[in-house]
Amino acid sequence: MYKNTEEYMRRSWAEVDLDVLVNNYRIYREHLPEPAEIMAVVKANAYGHGSRPAANALQDAGVRHFAVASLQEAVKLREYGIRGEILILGYTSPAGCATLMEYDIVQALVSEEHAEAMASAAAGLAGNGKGPLKCHFAIDTGMNRIGLDAEDPEHCAEVLRRFSSCPDISLCGIFTHLCTADTDDEESVLFTLRQRQLFDGVRQAASDLDLPECHCLNSAGGLTFPANEDAYVRLGIILYGLKPDYSNVLPEGIRPVLEWKSTVALVKTLLPGETVGYGRTFRADREMKVATIPTGYADGYSRALSNRGYVLIRGKRAKVVGRVCMDQMMVDVTGIPDVRMGDQVVLLGRSGDEYLSADDMAQMTGTIGYELVCDISGRVLRIYKGSGK
Ligand SMILES: *Cc1c(COP(=O)(O)O)cnc(C)c1O
Numbered sequence: 001m002y003k004n005t006e007e008y009m010r011r012s013w014a015e016v017d018l019d020v021l022v023n024n025y026r027i028y029r030e031h032l033p034e035p036a037e038i039m040a041v042v043k044a045n046a047y048g049h050g051s052r053p054a055a056n057a058l059q060d061a062g063v064r065h066f067a068v069a070s071l072q073e074a075v076k077l078r079e080y081g082i083r084g085e086i087l088i089l090g091y092t093s094p095a096g097c098a099t100l101m102e103y104d105i106v107q108a109l110v111s112e113e114h115a116e117a118m119a120s121a122a123a124g125l126a127g128n129g130k131g132p133l134k135c136h137f138a139i140d141t142g143m144n145r146i147g148l149d150a151e152d153p154e155h156c157a158e159v160l161r162r163f164s165s166c167p168d169i170s171l172c173g174i175f176t177h178l179c180t181a182d183t184d185d186e187e188s189v190l191f192t193l194r195q196r197q198l199f200d201g202v203r204q205a206a207s208d209l210d211l212p213e214c215h216c217l218n219s220a221g222g223l224t225f226p227a228n229e230d231a232y233v234r235l236g237i238i239l240y241g242l243k244p245d246y247s248n249v250l251p252e253g254i255r256p257v258l259e260w261k262s263t264v265a266l267v268k269t270l271l272p273g274e275t276v277g278y279g280r281t282f283r284a285d286r287e288m289k290v291a292t293i294p295t296g297y298a299d300g301y302s303r304a305l306s307n308r309g310y311v312l313i314r315g316k317r318a319k320v321v322g323r324v325c326m327d328q329m330m331v332d333v334t335g336i337p338d339v340r341m342g343d344q345v346v347l348l349g350r351s352g353d354e355y356l357s358a359d360d361m362a363q364m365t366g367t368i369g370y371e372l373v374c375d376i377s378g379r380v381l382r383i384y385k386g387s388g389k
Contacts, residue, residue, distance in 0.1 A: 009381065009383070010263050010342070011262065011263065011294045011295070012260075012261070012262045012294060012295040012299050012347075012379070012380050012381075013260075013261055013262075013380060013381040013382070013383055014048075014049075014258050014259065014260045014261075014376055014380050014381070014382050014383070015258070015259045015260075015261065015349075015383050015384075015385060016049050016050060016053065016054075016257055016258050016382050016383070016384050016385070017257055017258075017259075017384075017385045017386050018053060018054070018057040018257075018384055018385065018386040018387060018388035019385070019386030019387070019388060020241065020255050020256075020257045020386070021049070021054060021057055021058070021239065021240070021241075021257045021386075021388060022057055022058065022060075022061045022386075022388045023253065023254075023255075024238065024239050024240070024241050024254045024255070024257065025038065025040070025058060025061060025063070025235070025239055026061070027251050027252075027253045027254050028219075028222070028223075028235060028238055028239070028251065028254065030251075031223060031251040032222055032223070032226075032227065032233065033223075033224075033225065033226040033227070034226045034227055036217075036222070036227035036230060036232055036233050037064070037065060037231065037232035037233075038063055038065070038232055038233055038235050039063075039065035039066065039067050039085075039087070039215070039232045039233065039234045039235065040054075040055065040058045040063045040065070040066050040067070040235060040239060041066075041067045041068075041089075041218075041234050041235060041236035041239070042054055042055050042058075042066055042067070042068060042073075042077070043067065043068045043069035043070075043073055043089065043236075044069065044073075044374045045073075045374075046240075047236065047237065047240050047242075047370065047373050047374055048258070048300075048373040048374045048375070048376045049240060049257055049258055049373070049382070050382045050384070051068075051073065051076065051077065051080070052076075052080040053382075053384050053388075055077055055080060055082050056080060056081060056082070056388070057386075057387070057388025058239075058388070059081075059082055059083070059084065060388055061388060063084070064084035064085065065084055065085045065087070065232055066082055066084060066085065066086045066087070067086070067087045067088075067089050067234055068086065068087075068088055068089070069088065069089055069090055070088065070090075070092070071088060071092050071096045071099055071100065071105070073088075074086045074088050074100075074103065074105045075099060075103050075105075078103045078104075078105075085106060086103075086104075086105050086106065087105075087106040087107075087108065087136060088100075088105060088106070088107050088108055089108055089234075090108060090110065090146060091108075091110050091114065091146070092107055092108075094114075094117040094118050094120070094121035095121070097118060097121035097122055097124075097125060097133060098125055098128070098130075100133055100134075101122070101125065101128070101130035101131055101133055102130055104134070105134075106134040106135065106136060106172065107133060107134070107135050107136075108135070108136055108137075108138050108146070108175070109135050109136070109137045109138060109163070110138050110146040110147060111146070111147070111148070112148070112159055115135070115137070115159070115163050115169075118133060118135065118169070119133075119163065119166050119168055119169050121133075122168035122169060123167075123168045125168075126167075126168055131168055132167065132168050132169050132170040133168060133169050133170065134170045134172055135163070135169055135170065135171050135172065136171075136172060136173040136174060136175050136213060137159070137160055137163070137171060137173075137174045137175075138174075138175060138176070138177075139156060139174050139175065139176040139198075139199060139202050140176070141176040141177075141178075141194075141195040141196075141198040141199050141216075142179065142191065142194065142195050142198070143176075143177055143178075143179040143195075145177065147176065148160075148202075150176070150198035150199060150201060150202050151198065153198075153201040153202045153204070153205040154205055156202045156205060156206065157202065157205035157206040157209075160174065160202075160206045160209060160211075161206065161208075161209065164209050171209070171211065172211065172212060172213050173211050173212060173213025173214055173215065173231065174199075174202065174203065174206070174211055174213075174214050175213075175214065175215045175216060175234075176195065176198075176199045176216045177216070177218065178192050178195055178196075178216060178217065178218055178220070178221045179191075179195075180192055181217075181218060181220040181221035181224060181225070181244075182219075182220035182243075182244035182245035182248060183245055183247065184224075184247075192221070192224075192225070195216070196216065196225065196228075199214075199216050200228075203229075212231065213231040213232075214229065214230060214231060215230045215231050215232055215233070215234060216230060217230060217233040217234065218233075218234050218235075218236060218244070219233075219234075219235050219236050219237045219238040219239070219244050220238075220244035220245070220248065221233070222235065223238075223251070236370075237369070237370055238250060238254060239257075240256065240257050240258065240373065241254055241255045241256035241257050241258075242256060242357070242358055242359055242369035242370070242373070243359050243369065245368075246359055246362075246363055246368075256348070256349070256357055256358065258348065258349075258358075258373060258376075259346065259348055259349030259350070260346075260347040260348040260349065260376060260380070261344060261345060261346055261347060261349070262293050262294060262295040262311075262344075262345040262347055263293070263294065263342060263343065263344060263345055264291045264292075264293065264313070264339060264340065264341055264342060264343040264345060265291075265292045265293065265294050265328070265341065266291070266292050266341055267289055267290070267291045267292075267333060267339050267340060267341070268289070268290055268292075269287065269288070269289055269290075270284040270287065270288040270289075270290055271284065271287060272284055272285060272286050272287060275322070276290060276321045276322035276330050277306075277321070277322025277323045277325065277330060278322070278323045278325065279322075279323055280322075281306065281307060281322055281323055282307055282321040282322040282330075288332060288334045289332075289333050289334045289339070290321060290330050290331065290332060290333065290334075291313070291318065291330065291331050291333045291339055291343075291345075292328055292329075292330050293311065293328065293329050293330070293331060293345050294327065294328055295327075295328070295329060295345075295347060295380075296324055296325045296326045296327040296328050296329055297324050297325070297326055298326045298327055298377060298379060299327070299376070299377050299379050299380050300372075300375040300376040300377040300380065301324055301329065301347065302324070302365055302367075302372070302375070303323065303324045304365040305320055305324055305361070305364060305365060306320060306322065306323040306324045307319075307320060307321065307322065307323070308320060308364050308365065309324075309361065309364055309365075310331070310356070311331055311345050311346060311347050311356075312345070312346040312349075312350075312351035312352075312354045312356055313331070313333060313336055313339055313343060313344075313345050313346070313351065314336055314337075314338075314339065314343065314351070314352070315351050315352020315353060315354055316335065316336045316351075316352070316354065317354060318331040318332055318333050318336060318345075319331060319332045331345075348361060357369070358372045358373050
């Protein structure tokens with residue numbers, strides 16, 4: 001599949017284990033408070049893991065619902081052979097209407113104005129034999145991002161009725177998004193319960209429509225709250241083995257799917273007083289050994305990890321010294337014997353008894369594992385292990 005794989009591999013690469021991905025999906029399902037379908041969220045190139053192999057492995061494992069963030073991502077999934085339902089979770093321009101119909105993609109409606117624009121775009125295309133446009137209406141239960149305001153359920157129901165009876169739109173469901181389901185302090189739990197209550201209020205007000213697909217749970221919510229009458233849980237981050245919030249404890253057996261590796265380009269000795277990298281932000285206070293690694297911020301290794309992060313070499317931690325460059329970085333290998341050109345460097349994953357997860361690394365720069373894996377750039381070759389079966 002990849003030409004010269006060996007050659008690329010010696011620079012910076014990610015190993016994605018599809019068996020772990022499918023296993024995470026199965027374990028998660030078993031841990032749901034009650035049985036529910038899963039909608040696999042594979043937006044942003046499956047959180048950096050590669051949407052083609054990830055979605056196909058999940059489809060082979062029985063997943064029939066997928067979610068993405070953009071029309072482009074949705075069309076790609078169809079081209080990759082994904083047959084089930086594909087839902088776009090946010091705004092798409094009405095100009096995308098023909099493509100949505102052509103590829104049989106379900107679109108989220110984010111406001112009344114958006115719904116009207118989509119309906120008239122769909123009406124303009126009526127007669128092409130493809131419509132009506134399948135849609136789920138977003139309901140805002142407190143995140144203030146997208147959707148009809150659930151504080152007024154009667155108005156929501158009226159809008160839902162209006163678009164349900166529109167011949168160019170097929171309204172199949174409503175959904176909301178929980179914004180604090182990943183934390184278990186009392187205020188957050190109460191807020192989530194309130195969000196659920198508001199959503200149910202809209203569902204009841206519009207019960208005459210019998211919408212088949214109502215859903216509100218993300219990874220975190222699915223583990224804590226029963227799915228009630230929800231059509232499915234929208235499962236993202238935990239599928240990839242990462243935590244919604246650093247404080248979460250994942251079900252036993254769920255593991256990160258991706259490991260990120262690089263290699264030692266060279267090792268050099270620094271004398272006391274010598275400095276490393278741009279801006280000379282690191283100064284050796286003793287004789288040191290420093291290794292140069294051919295991975296930098298253009299590969300997605302955050303520059304915020306300058307003088308902060310660490311990598312694993314021969315089962316030991318090596319601290320980043322100096323600023324992370326665009327394509328390279330330097331690490332302190334003084335305490336690690338015999339490091340030499342070509343040694344494997346683990347940026348994320350296991351080396352000997354040491355383990356560094358994306359969640360841990362994200363903590364070092366005040367971000368979340370989600371952002372970290374999404375940022376691993378296209379220059380980092382993905383290598384797939386396992387068949388997912
Ligand atoms: C991204 C997204 C999800 C998945 O969230 P996770 O926390 O990764 O499980 C679910 N629903 C919506 C609307 C999203 O945008």
